Amino acid sequence: MGDDVEGRYEIVDVIGADGALRRAWDREDGGYVMATLVPAGEADAWRRGFEQARVIDHPHVLTPTDWVDGDGEALVVTPLVEGETLADLIADRGPLDPWWVKALAGQLLEALEAVHADGGVHGALAPAHVWVEATATGTPTVRLSGFGAEPTPGYVAPEALAGAGPEPRQDLYAVGLCLIDLLTGRVRQVWDELTIPEGPLAEALARLVAERPEDRDASAGEARWDLAAVAVAPALGRRLDVRSRLRPLPKGWGADGPGGRPVPSVKASKPARGPKTGPNAVETLIADLRDRLDPVLAATIVLAVLGVILLIAAFLTW
Template sequence: MGEVFAGRYELVDPIGRGGVGAVWRAWDQRRRRYVAAKVLQQSDAHTLLRFVREQALRIDHPHVLAPMSWAADDDKVLFTMDVVSGGSLAHLIGDYGPLPPRFVCVLLDQLLSGLTAVHAEGVVHRDIKPANILLEATGTGRPHLRLSDFGIAMRKGEPRLTDTNYVMGTPGYFAPEQMLGEEPDFPADLFAVGLVTLYLITGRKPDAEALVRRFTEHGTPNAPEDVPEPLWQVIANLLQPDPYARFRTATGARKALAAAVELLPEPAPDEEPIEVFDQLGPLPPGFGPNGPCPGRDPAPDADEEPPPAAPAEPDPESGAEPGTESRPAPRSEPEPAALAPPQPAYPPTRPYTAPQPLPRPVPPPPGTPAGGAVPAPPPGRPKRPGPPPKVAVPVLVFALLCLAVGIWALTVS
């Protein structure tokens, strides 16, 4: 807790675990908000390529939980998403068991709405299951669903990262054509949606293989107990073993669901309300709703050594020596004036000596031969020091030339 990743994301506490990495609640120091950060180890090329695919998705839809940003630090990478605190559909079934039909229809409509946006981007999710469908903490209000975890999603036409005979996904939610090794397509996602819907309304994980055998050998079976017939017609179409007899698009399934909802009976007056509450729990010490608490020590950066302290310089006003801490003097009772020695306002650290300017050269008196000694000025008349003269370069060259000619003339004579 408290590790800063890539100088921006402070990992606060773990809130979940995916297939290839842990999910943390993190504080985004740039955007000043909490985010969910999935941290992965770059263990192999396949994992890294799947990370690249997943973080590249930018689907802006209220019922899709797609990555927002990403960062890398040494052997780890992460990408961030919105924090969704209401748990998953698996948590909801664990708390309440079978859900009321109209409540299931609301969830199914939102799931199909999000899936429509995903398919519009040419993406096949390939891992639709209750654990990957999250809920906002809305209490007893209208539920709000978010489709998440695009770790094995792929765009149609992209090369597969596994052998064609290897099926990717969660066992129990495979479409029949997936088991035969066909290329992933949108109807395979819709088959998984049908299994999830049956799970919500019965409270039990359906046996996909047994359902496929029943549909294949006996046609569409009758509606299970407690499943209204109009809703069963939609679910049965989603579960057709033949992908060409199934809904071809999520939009078509939504239209059929809207017609079925009109035929459902009204809910019973004593029906228990379904509450979606916060599953994450409180923030750890040192963090509040608006981020890290004031006065808290800043968290260290991941894999970063603290910088060495710069050598201190003496303070000319305080008189402190290098390496000492300057503190205000403790308050105490003042000493009597007779005993307290006078203190200067600013005690000097060392004697100050002003730089002395060079003396101005005195021109020789008339008649002094070239190269002769210049007589010293008479005593008692000190010359005022001044700045050295500013001599132009051509004048200096001319003076040196004259001096050289004078020396040569004396030598010849």
């Protein structure tokens, strides 16, 4: 498939290393999109997944917007994601704090609630099919993708391996494995034994990955409520930074498309701040705290610093 797709999409560059994802310019709507190259021989399954997912309107589902056939290949078009997959995040960060795992799990289970409520089953849930979108502050946004993809070895429920038909609790099994990966900092392989990490989420994980489907949570909603009830200490002062897998736009491309203005980097580096004296020292300290710490913790420290300054000022004028 060439750079021009059906006269509507123009391929701009490749996202990631395997070449399956491309950034494209949508001439009709005037914006960048993500186009996934459907693997050879899997077009029928991906087309069914496309038809299933295109009607789901949910903030944690990466809803496909178009299906394109051309030159013996097919593309699934979705909104462009400024972030990385769970597989990338695990490779970048290693083990995550249980607080972050719980936060991401809640969003992922919300996405599955929407999928299952519409009568569908994802059937191929794995770290490579869950995107995490960067946000300025707070919890990153989870986006479920990969509808119609081949199941990833190692993430298939035991009953599905034994020949059982698709069923929502198989997706819950895969969610449990993804959460274990996040806690251990390692994407599982098909030969890995199933071991549940110790910690506050252990009991909830055990239900998700129970060998018998009847021993798992009855639904994604039930699993989400069970996780929400687990007490987990906040990860204060530890932000979950998400990297964008997008490269800088090639020459001749900008925010407004071909020939447009340049696009600033998603995570532009900030100039290092050296020691500073004089009336702006307090402002510099506050800015550093905002940049480096969790917002709630930073606000607490800033208030404490301002309180000390007021006390000193009152003492000097007394």
